[in-house]
Amino acid sequence: MPEKSNESETARAAQAERAAFTEKAILDASESVFARRGLSGTRVREIAAAAGVNGATLYNYYPSKTALYEAVLERGLAPLVTTLERFSAGPRERESIRALVGEVMCHLAGHPDFSRLVYLEAMAEGPYLPTVARKWVRPLFAFILGELKSGTVPEPLEEPLLPSLAALFIHVSFGHFALAPLLKETLDEDPLSEEGIARQARFIDALILQLFPQLRSEGDED
Amino acid sequence: MPEKSNESETARAAQAERAAFTEKAILDASESVFARRGLSGTRVREIAAAAGVNGATLYNYYPSKTALYEAVLERGLAPLVTTLERFSAGPRERESIRALVGEVMCHLAGHPDFSRLVYLEAMAEGPYLPTVARKWVRPLFAFILGELKSGTVPEPLEEPLLPSLAALFIHVSFGHFALAPLLKETLDEDPLSEEGIARQARFIDALILQLFPQLRSEGDED
Amino acid sequence: MPEKSNESETARAAQAERAAFTEKAILDASESVFARRGLSGTRVREIAAAAGVNGATLYNYYPSKTALYEAVLERGLAPLVTTLERFSAGPRERESIRALVGEVMCHLAGHPDFSRLVYLEAMAEGPYLPTVARKWVRPLFAFILGELKSGTVPEPLEEPLLPSLAALFIHVSFGHFALAPLLKETLDEDPLSEEGIARQARFIDALILQLFPQLRSEGDED
Amino acid sequence: MPEKSNESETARAAQAERAAFTEKAILDASESVFARRGLSGTRVREIAAAAGVNGATLYNYYPSKTALYEAVLERGLAPLVTTLERFSAGPRERESIRALVGEVMCHLAGHPDFSRLVYLEAMAEGPYLPTVARKWVRPLFAFILGELKSGTVPEPLEEPLLPSLAALFIHVSFGHFALAPLLKETLDEDPLSEEGIARQARFIDALILQLFPQLRSEGDED
DNA sequence: GATGAATGAGCCTTCATTCAT
DNA sequence: AATGAATGAAGGCTCATTCAT
Numbered sequence: 001m002p003e004k005s006n007e008s009e010t011a012r013a014a015q016a017e018r019a020a021f022t023e024k025a026i027l028d029a030s031e032s033v034f035a036r037r038g039l040s041g042t043r044v045r046e047i048a049a050a051a052g053v054n055g056a057t058l059y060n061y062y063p064s065k066t067a068l069y070e071a072v073l074e075r076g077l078a079p080l081v082t083t084l085e086r087f088s089a090g091p092r093e094r095e096s097i098r099a100l101v102g103e104v105m106c107h108l109a110g111h112p113d114f115s116r117l118v119y120l121e122a123m124a125e126g127p128y129l130p131t132v133a134r135k136w137v138r139p140l141f142a143f144i145l146g147e148l149k150s151g152t153v154p155e156p157l158e159e160p161l162l163p164s165l166a167a168l169f170i171h172v173s174f175g176h177f178a179l180a181p182l183l184k185e186t187l188d189e190d191p192l193s194e195e196g197i198a199r200q201a202r203f204i205d206a207l208i209l210q211l212f213p214q215l216r217s218e219g220d221e222d
Numbered sequence: 223m224p225e226k227s228n229e230s231e232t233a234r235a236a237q238a239e240r241a242a243f244t245e246k247a248i249l250d251a252s253e254s255v256f257a258r259r260g261l262s263g264t265r266v267r268e269i270a271a272a273a274g275v276n277g278a279t280l281y282n283y284y285p286s287k288t289a290l291y292e293a294v295l296e297r298g299l300a301p302l303v304t305t306l307e308r309f310s311a312g313p314r315e316r317e318s319i320r321a322l323v324g325e326v327m328c329h330l331a332g333h334p335d336f337s338r339l340v341y342l343e344a345m346a347e348g349p350y351l352p353t354v355a356r357k358w359v360r361p362l363f364a365f366i367l368g369e370l371k372s373g374t375v376p377e378p379l380e381e382p383l384l385p386s387l388a389a390l391f392i393h394v395s396f397g398h399f400a401l402a403p404l405l406k407e408t409l410d411e412d413p414l415s416e417e418g419i420a421r422q423a424r425f426i427d428a429l430i431l432q433l434f435p436q437l438r439s440e441g442d443e444d
Numbered sequence: 445m446p447e448k449s450n451e452s453e454t455a456r457a458a459q460a461e462r463a464a465f466t467e468k469a470i471l472d473a474s475e476s477v478f479a480r481r482g483l484s485g486t487r488v489r490e491i492a493a494a495a496g497v498n499g500a501t502l503y504n505y506y507p508s509k510t511a512l513y514e515a516v517l518e519r520g521l522a523p524l525v526t527t528l529e530r531f532s533a534g535p536r537e538r539e540s541i542r543a544l545v546g547e548v549m550c551h552l553a554g555h556p557d558f559s560r561l562v563y564l565e566a567m568a569e570g571p572y573l574p575t576v577a578r579k580w581v582r583p584l585f586a587f588i589l590g591e592l593k594s595g596t597v598p599e600p601l602e603e604p605l606l607p608s609l610a611a612l613f614i615h616v617s618f619g620h621f622a623l624a625p626l627l628k629e630t631l632d633e634d635p636l637s638e639e640g641i642a643r644q645a646r647f648i649d650a651l652i653l654q655l656f657p658q659l660r661s662e663g664d665e666d
Numbered sequence: 667m668p669e670k671s672n673e674s675e676t677a678r679a680a681q682a683e684r685a686a687f688t689e690k691a692i693l694d695a696s697e698s699v700f701a702r703r704g705l706s707g708t709r710v711r712e713i714a715a716a717a718g719v720n721g722a723t724l725y726n727y728y729p730s731k732t733a734l735y736e737a738v739l740e741r742g743l744a745p746l747v748t749t750l751e752r753f754s755a756g757p758r759e760r761e762s763i764r765a766l767v768g769e770v771m772c773h774l775a776g777h778p779d780f781s782r783l784v785y786l787e788a789m790a791e792g793p794y795l796p797t798v799a800r801k802w803v804r805p806l807f808a809f810i811l812g813e814l815k816s817g818t819v820p821e822p823l824e825e826p827l828l829p830s831l832a833a834l835f836i837h838v839s840f841g842h843f844a845l846a847p848l849l850k851e852t853l854d855e856d857p858l859s860e861e862g863i864a865r866q867a868r869f870i871d872a873l874i875l876q877l878f879p880q881l882r883s884e885g886d887e888d
Numbered sequence: 889g890a891t892g893a894a895t896g897a898g899c900c901t902t903c904a905t906t907c908a909t
Numbered sequence: 910a911a912t913g914a915a916t917g918a919a920g921g922c923t924c925a926t927t928c929a930t
Contacts, residue, residue, distance in 0.1 A: 482790075
């Protein structure tokens with residue numbers, strides 16, 4: 001009996017591991033396909049093929065295509081939210097924005113398809129847009145605007161333009177990933193390569209320094 | 223007899239006018255729906271409903287949903303291409319970029335859905351992406367980079383970052399329209415309102431001035 | 445006033461002539477297309493194109509595709525029925541069957557598509573099949589069987605096989621036209637050419653002579 | 667474990683059997699409907715209904731209506747081709763034609779709809795006509811004509827009429843099935859009944875004997 | 889847990905038909 | 910009489926989803 005119990009325990013553990021593996025494959029495949037085709041444009045069979053499983057297997061993990069989409073969205077959003085909360089709760093330093101944008105870029109580098117999901121959802125005016133706005137964009141804007149007001153914004157960027165300035169940071173970070181295929185087709189290099197992402201990160205840094213000259217220190221200028 | 227000829231001519235003209243009206247309605251509706259749902263995500267019946275015609279009527283004007291999509295893309299792209307050609311052929315002036323971006327923003331204001339189409343096509347890595355890149359983005363980058371190299375770029379923006387700088391102009395113009403629903407949900411105003419578009423145009427202007435201080439003159443500063 | 449009357453009379457006559465011309469074009473086109481595609485398989489636009497008129501024009505002459513089909517069927521059937529009636533009413537002669545088959549072949553030569561219509565209708569078990577059977581095939585069989593019984597049928601063709609013998613005449617006449625495309629593809633000549641039709645007529649003649657030796661006379665044997 | 671393996675093997679076999687059953691039902695239903703309505707005239711929903719499955723299920727087995735049509739054609743044609751090849755390779759005997767026609771009639775009796783398919787395809791001048799001609803009719807004619815030339819053909823059937831004589835065998839075999847509905851409507855019995863088919867076979871036999879008197883032996887005459 | 893078979897709903901497209909001119 | 914524009918009703922085919930194994 002105990003052996004049997006052991007056996008079944010071992011078997012159960014193996015099965016659980018296998019299930020976890022399958023689930024991750026499904027989520028990864030979903031993220032990739034949803035990012036390219038959108039919710040209504042993706043076919044579950046395409047996801048299944050990309051995940052290497054049968055179409056029916058998806059339904060052992062998620063009750064519907066929509067639920068799968070929500071899971072992908074949630075998985076991509078959560079770390080960003082956490083990061084932002086950490087920054088918001090932490091002490092304000094002169095270059096908080098630079099640091100935050102750096103971390104965000106780093107996260108997006110690991111999930112390069114997630115940006116597209118957000119853009120797709122925005123453009124489709126989809127049902128998850130309010131959630132994304134509430135959980136992520138609104139706090140982000142609050143953080144940035146808080147920084148900006150407490151800092152000194154250079155003359156030409158008057159007060160009413162500050163939201164556009166905040167949005168700028170989304171454009172150059174998320175937008176870089178969203179537009180990547182177009183840029184790749186235009187320039188002769190892949191914006192999603194390590195090199196390309198690093199360069200965009202440096203660009204954002206330089207942009208910030210040029211926009212807020214008071215942030216410059218000796219270390220930035222070499 | 224001349225009356226009869228006149229009659230039938232008039233009748234034919236009236237019919238042609240009606241057809242032109244219907245075709246424009248179809249194109250406008252298509253632009254709007256495609257921009258929200260993408261090519262594969264839109265249902266022709268939704269376009270037909272938005273255009274106020276029967277689903278079958280679409281096929282009297284365009285042979286397929288795809289052909290309709292291409293027509294919308296072409297209609298949105300052509301004026302931009304023309305504008306860019308005019309600027310490229312014309313004399314270089316100090317603030318050519320400002321002027322060009324201004325005109326582009328103005329065109330986009332009239333076709334606020336077109337930007338989304340471009341983003342969707344980019345994210346889907348669709349079959350028309352190469353065309354968009356070749357006809358529009360590549361010349362645009364050539365123009366901007368030509369300006370930048372001839373002008374003086376401030377220190378932090380070193381040479382390898384120039385493509386990112388060029389892309390910045392797409393992000394703040396097209397990106398503004400593409401992300402509009404998300405911004406609307408986040409801020410409490412519509413980025414697509416006349417006011418919102420004007421403000422973004424002013425922001426771009428200010429951004430340019432801050433990035434290229436040598437462009438500043440007395441007129442810009444008040 | 446009288447002139448005007450004359451004018452309008454002339455005009456009316458011209459219009460009537462034109463209408464008659466159009467109607468014949470429509471019927472001819474219909475016969476050709478129906479014979480190839482069947483009732484449900486033909487598209488009215490194809491008929492219209494073949495007739496050189498607009499699709500809507502058909503409806504000025506016939507209320508529906510079905511009505512057009514009936515008209516074609518009737519037009520092809522009527523002369524055959526008339527011919528058969530003439531033979532049935534006329535005096536019996538030794539080679540009545542030979543003469544009748546000859547006339548039928550002659551009519552079919554002028555309407556080579558009509559045979560296919562009959563075959564299509566038969567194979568589809570269409571709604572006009574009973575009509576065709578009643579008006580044409582039943583009287584035809586009655587005539588042939590009347591001849592056969594009055595004549596002497598050679599030994600191997602016993603009584604119960606007589607219907608098959610009657611059907612044989614349909615097979616070699618109508619069937620020749622119906623199968624023409626297959627025969628053309630198989631042999632290297634067109635069974636619908638004048639030469640091809642004449643040869644089949646001769647074949648039928650020879651067949652009859654071989655089946656009913658007592659019909660032979662000196663004239664047939666050279 | 668072996669039981670489990672057995673179980674799953676059994677299960678898989680059962681599933682395969684079920685699939686084979688469904689596929690046969692689909693093919694049978696297709697043959698029946700195509701034979702009546704032709705390729706363009708049949709609705710896949712009608713086939714599905716006749717096969718007792720959902721319309722979408724058809725596409726689990728065949729990628730398109732056209733592919734289904736081709737499969738039906740192939741299934742009907744293959745045995746005939748095989749039979750003919752056997753006869754062509756085998757020794758020539760006096761009554762080869764009689765025997766071949768007998769076997770063909772026997773096969774057609776089992777697939778009474780197939781003849782109509784061939785006729786429909788011929789009349790429509792469809793895209794599969796060349797295939798049918800090349801694989802079946804051409805070899806058949808070659809066989810028959812080979813027999814005829816080696817044998818003695820009676821006087822009235824001169825050389826140039828031999829192709830018509832070969833075609834006669836198609837008319838009386840395939841044509842019997844194709845025209846069956848019309849004959850049924852005309853006579854008062856079903857040509858597709860066992861009795862009807864047997865009688866037509868006997869008729870063909872008698873026909874041959876009457877056309878080629880030298881084939882007669884004592885056995886045939888009683 | 890995983891899968892092949894099956895299906896109802898829906899999508900793009902075509903068709904026969906109508907109507908204003 | 911003739912036609913271009915418009916449409917309701919399918920038609921072929923796909924898709925997300927279910928179920929038995």
